Amino acid sequence: MPAVLSTRKVSQLHHLQINESAIDWVEEDFIGIQPCVFSVDQPREILLFTSQNAVRSVLNNPASAVLKGVPAICVGIKTKELLAKNGWTVLAWTHYAKELTNVIQQQFASQSFSFFCGNIRREVLPTFFKQHQIPFDEYVVYQTVKYPHQMQQKLDGICFYSPSAIESFLENNAITTEVCFCIGDTTADALKGITTQIVVASQPTIEATLAACFAYYK
The missing domain is CATH 3.40.50.10090 (Rossmann fold)
Structure with missing residues (x-):
């Protein structure tokens, strides 16, 4: 089961979607x-x-x-x-x-x-x-405000919702083979030169970002 990090905690409604997907979901607020x-x-x-x-x-x-x-x-x-x-x-x-x-x-x-x-x-x-x-x-x-966390777990995917969250994540972690799911083009642009493993959501919403992630691992 692929392990996916969300760089923000999502709502209970989103968790209903997550529970129906075949992924190991991890979430931390990397910015406030x-x-x-x-x-x-x-x-x-x-x-x-x-x-x-x-x-x-x-x-x-x-x-x-x-x-x-x-x-x-x-x-x-x-x-x-x-x-x-x-x-x-x-x-x-x-x-x-x-x-x-x-x-x-x-x-x-x-x-x-x-x-x-x-x-x-x-x-x-x-x-x-x-x-x-x-x-x-x-x-x-x-x-x-950035809240950097150091991730101990091996990740397969990361959901990013802003360039600030990417900056915060990179303070204590590196992006290597992980697939990065981005809420929009501005967030994806912040990963240029860091990785080519980028999937941009069809619309710049949390729902669309999660949908892109679930579809990738389906």
């Missing part, structure tokens, strides 16, 4: 999220979220009641669902930040944005805003 203290004096016309973590951090902020009156755009179907569930009007969403820049250029280029992100974020959106002279304010609303 800590909300930051921040204040929003004057939100701009559209709010921008690139993760569920950013939405949760904003929900914990006293300003959230006011911010819910401002429409949003976001990266990720799960982010969109969390926003909608908490009362936001979601004008647009895409799977990746690069795709979202195309949507902004076509539909919202004359608008201004309040961008909520973590301390480790890619430059795609800020660079796009600066290049196109689109006004935006950036708020760092959470920090990603």
Whole structure:
């Protein structure tokens, strides 16, 4: 039975899927999220979220009641669902930040944005805003903290959900023959030069990552 590590602990619902698969499942949280203290004096016309973590951090902020009156755009179907569930009007969403820049250029280029992100974020959106002279304010609303673990067990596969989790894993472990299942292209890019044994999920969700893993070992 192949041994597969998940670099984050998954939900009970996911465990129902795991229990039906023929794999030896191991899970550890290799990164954690800590909300930051921040204040929003004057939100701009559209709010921008690139993760569920950013939405949760904003929900914990006293300003959230006011911010819910401002429409949003976001990266990720799960982010969109969390926003909608908490009362936001979601004008647009895409799977990746690069795709979202195309949507902004076509539909919202004359608008201004309040961008909520973590301390480790890619430059795609800020660079796009600066290049196109689109006004935006950036708020760092959470920090990603690494929790490196040393794995004693021989692994056949590893599920990665972010580049930060890869960095954390590599602090105390090496990737050799393991198949790496990645939630999306950004995470897969972080493995370039380390391994070619990469399977990218059909959609950037935990469910799709697990499905890719189960299908591989079926």
